Amino acid sequence: MDDKERSPSPEFSPLAFGEDLAPLPEYKAAGTTEVDFSGLLGEPLKLHEDLKSGCGGQLWPAGMVLAKHMLRYHRERLQSARILELGAGGGVVGLTVAKGCARLDHPLYLTDMVEMEPLMRQNISLNGLEDRVKARVLNWGEPLSQEVLEHKPNIILAADCVYFEPAFPLLLQTLQDLLAVEPSATIFFCFKKRRRADMQFLKAARKTFTVTEIEDEDRPVFSRDCLFLYTFTRK
Numbered sequence: 135m136d137d138k139e140r141s142p143s144p145e146f147s148p149l150a151f152g153e154d155l156a157p158l159p160e161y162k163a164a165g166t167t168e169v170d171f172s173g174l175l176g177e178p179l180k181l182h183e184d185l186k187s188g189c190g191g192q193l194w195p196a197g198m199v200l201a202k203h204m205l206r207y208h209r210e211r212l213q214s215a216r217i218l219e220l221g222a223g224g225g226v227v228g229l230t231v232a233k234g235c236a237r238l239d240h241p242l243y244l245t246d247m248v249e250m251e252p253l254m255r256q257n258i259s260l261n262g263l264e265d266r267v268k269a270r271v272l273n274w275g276e277p278l279s280q281e282v283l284e285h286k287p288n289i290i291l292a293a294d295c296v297y298f299e300p301a302f303p304l305l306l307q308t309l310q311d312l313l314a315v316e317p318s319a320t321i322f323f324c325f326k327k328r329r330r331a332d333m334q335f336l337k338a339a340r341k342t343f344t345v346t347e348i349e350d351e352d353r354p355v356f357s358r359d360c361l362f363l364y365t366f367t368r369k
């Protein structure tokens with residue numbers, strides 16, 4: 135077979151759209167944005183966005199939906215929760231929670247791959263949240279650190295973490311590991327369906343967890359953009 139006959143391998147890149155792949159957010163220049171979630175945050179959250187460390191360096195739509203949902207419906211419960219965010223990117227969800235709660239009884243962990251650590255730290259300090267929020271490396275599929283095991287997160291946040299098929303089993307493994315550490319934990323999971331394969335993730339999740347689509351007054355709006363909001367709990 136010569137090169138002309140061979141079909142090109144489907145390389146993952148946010149710029150490589152297949153025919154069943156809706157566009158990902160457009161690349162933006164680095165800069166700082168302010169968000170207040172329609173006034174739900176008294177003082178806006180500042181977020182530096184910079185794609186040089188990876189795709190998590192910009193705000194993603196599911197992150198905005200999940201951050202607003204947590205503020206609107208769960209503020210009270212979050213104050214005493216042990217919270218960990220997976221695939222936090224610049225940290226929009228966790229930082230919104232940390233800024234929006236009157237108090238946090240436990241440190242909130244933003245986690246992502248090592249490349250995102252500087253941006254997570256930058257956004258923590260941009261908002262003066264060093265006393266409430268910690269940035270840590272947590273690679274999906276790898277054993278949980280002693281610190282995470284001891285923290286025993288009971289609220290796990292994950293937004294826009296479904297976009298790269300080879301990572302699906304790794305993410306599922308980490309979610310399972312976290313629920314093994316704290317069986318009563320609730321995972322708040324928001325994602326945007328871009329490709330047919332994304333539903334395979336949900337299918338696999340349903341085999342392992344109790345998956346519940348949750349109410350949100352904005353659902354009629356965000357569901358039009360193929361955004362889905364769920365909780366995953368232990369079966």
Ligand SMILES: C[S@@+](CC[C@H](N)C(=O)[O-])C[C@H]1O[C@@H](n2cnc3c(N)ncnc32)[C@H](O)[C@@H]1O
Nearest residue numbers: 190193194197221222223246247273274293294
């Ligand atoms: C699309 S971004 C979403 C960022 C943020 N949650 C938001 O909603 O704006 C996905 C994030 O998952 C992280 N990620 C991807 N694969 C990962 C892995 N194997 N382990 C840990 N984090 C991963 C990326 O670095 C990126 O920050």
